Amino acid sequence: MGGALQALARAGYRTELTDPLWLAKAYSGPYFIDLIFSSGNGIGTVDEYWLRRAATNRVLDRDH
Secondary structure, three states, X not given: OHHHHHHHHHOOOEEEEEEOOOEEEEEEOOEEEEEEOOOOXXXXXXXXXXXXXXXXXXXXXXXX
């Protein structure tokens, strides 16, 4: 998660690690995005297995 927050901060977004177990945020003016990297109870960690099974979509002209 640190890499994503550092990249967003370098791009000029205000970032915060809202909850170190599962949630970070990036802000731009009145807008924000949530970066969810686990579940609140720490059981559903986003890892390589999760990524292999996840569906992809195009967001801001990028596949995710």
